[in-house]
Amino acid sequence: METFPKIISVDDHTVEPPHVWRDRLPSRYADSGPRIVRAPLKEMTFMGGKFAPVMGAKGDDGPVGDWWVYEDLHRPLTRLDTSVGYDRDEIKLEVITYEQMRPGSFSVPERLADMDINHVQSALCFPTFPRFCGQTFTEAKDRELGLLGVRAYNDWMVDEWCGPQAHGRLIPLTLVPLWDARLAADEVRRNAARGVRAVAFSEIPPHLGLPSIHADDWDPFLQACDETGTVIAMHIGSSSRMPSTSADAPPAVGSTITFANCCFSMVDWLMSGKFERFPNLRIMYAEGQIGWIPYILERADVVWEENRGWGGVADKVHRPPSELFTGHVYGCFFDDAFGLKNLDAIGVGNVLYETDYPHSDSTWPKSREVGEEQMGHLDADVVDRIVRRNAIDLLGLTPDGLWAGPGTGA
Template identity: 55%
Template sequence: MAVRTEIPRIISVDDHLVEPAHLWQSWLPERFKERGPRVERRRVGPISYIGGAKMYTYELDVEDGPWGDVWFYEDLVYPNKRHVAAVGFDRDDMEAVPITFDEMRPGCYDPKARVEDMEMNHVEASLSFPTFPRFCGQTFLEADDKELALACVQAYNDFMIEEWCGDSNGALIPLAIIPLWDVELAKAEVERNAARGCHAVCFSEIAPNLGLPSIHTGYWDPFFSACQDTNTAVCMHIGSSSVMPAASPDAPPAVAASLSFNNAIASMSDFLFSGVLVRFPQLKLAYSEGQIGWIPYILERCDDVWSEHRAWGGVRDAIPEPPSTYYYRQIYGCFFRDNHGLKSLDEVGVDNVTFETDYPHTDTTWPHTKKVAEDMMGHLPADVVHKLVRGNAARLLNLDIG
């Protein structure tokens, strides 16, 4: 029987935080608390999938509807949903239905319980994306009162660094959000948080989908410069453009879930031809939950376009080397189940791959992540496995972990 490689303790670069009900009421300045995000327990009617930025429709105060803990902020009504806090439920019960904090596994929202769940899952350190703010803070971008929205962004980051990560002894890695509506405020927030040890920040995979300038305009250069100067990784989660790939308008959610990596393909192509990685050669980009099996072909295609079409394609002067050059130097992919990608590891890049557990979403490998990793990677050399499950993540996130 062949000897299987032992899986070292994992650094997960993509998990999720279900914000506790007290977050903004505790961390906002007093003058904002009354208008800040708050939670009420209400009866919620059937939740219907509609796709797009809003994703779901629902009604409140439906007689005999299930109880759910619901966020209220300006005109936004946002029920917590079971498939977003899915750990502890059977696979067939991970539905888009309302859920209360009492019904959730405490690791969804409590940092001490989260670390305990990580311990039983062979995970040493974890980076968590937001839920109510959405994957790059779109909730506050869409708000009317931008003074309050900025306070909410800063309160979230204060909570993230001081409460969520503060007593975890490095097990919980801080991930900040930015005020997307103002690049100078975004730059300042990166610098503010880097000064207290936060070296990862959320950003949109395709900013124009949010009504924001594209990366081709130069508008975001002060933000990218701040990230490069502070060694802050730019983390882009699938769905951080508020538009999920779709096919037929009446297709079930399973179609969008199957196509979720499409935005990462589009975003990476955008960056490779934008000149951003030429101007900022130490900037690090991370694609979260996008898997890796598609990467070899898009690199081949981008290099072929650069070789054959760069004159009329508008990139002859802006991109001096084949686009794959910048990928291998500055971009990280992320996977949780991708046997095809692992078979193509030489082309994906053994130094460009990170691993995740996606706790507490329905894709999560918790509490069997070590077994999942062994089944996928146990045949690989120990030094390669080390890079995939922790070494590359430590380099990406500026962690002092071996």
């Protein structure tokens, strides 16, 4: 491909620096709020989709890493949090320190430099310690502290990570207190007022002990997103349950079927009636890939056409699910040649590109080369829409692909 467009990645990740909550929470939470502790690892497993680390005591044997400690939670930084720069066969489930990760994982200037290496202009970043939709704060005991933790993260995201030194190239993605839809709505509006147009949410809320999208409980949150044009971004694993088949299935099984939760979630939304009640809602599935979408839309249309009477959706879903998909749903991919060969069955306007920096699946530093290889059969205008223009339109970026929030200079 003669000229490949500068990439706008809708799914990268930030590893939060140690000071995010230390500098923003009231001093009374110094011993219970999120903070970094350097300690040895006693044991760690990741089987059946479940991550189980155990922190050792000072002086114990074992590899030393940096751990986030929050209330009773001990969560280490691992090589899977930041793998770029390592050979694929060297990437293992092990604890690490900040000094052992690529600085672009947590430092804005170094991140921009790594984006330059990778032909990336702008990037939307999901969290690490809060997990992909803030489950860490949702599971906490102290709700007051949890709400402060959510707001502190959002303030850091907007003011520092996406602040002036990012020059509009980092696009904010904020969190909400998932345990209270009205507080969530307030947080959406607070951040929308400073230019934020994306909020993280769970792909399958009942897995977190929360109401399903079929219930009315979420309506205040959905209304706020509808009114402000805030996109609901759902990352694989944002239900704290990665797909797997058995308790002893190795991680490779779950990694192969990571799209499954996105598939289930999308059917939930298409059959919920929410897109007709809230016509400006837009949702996106980060790291879900796109090759599975055509069949699911075909099947959903058949079920709606033939079974909606007894299927419980006739009174709330008044158009074929595939039509609702076209107006409301975006699939995101970084490596999906099959999906690109079936793009006509998905829709050029419903596909976004990503690089997944700094995770082990990331195409960094060759995202351009991967894109050129997989999109070489597509017209230049189609490639430009997938790699840039769809994201610009969806996220309200400037025509040049930058975030024009407060103080960015974009």
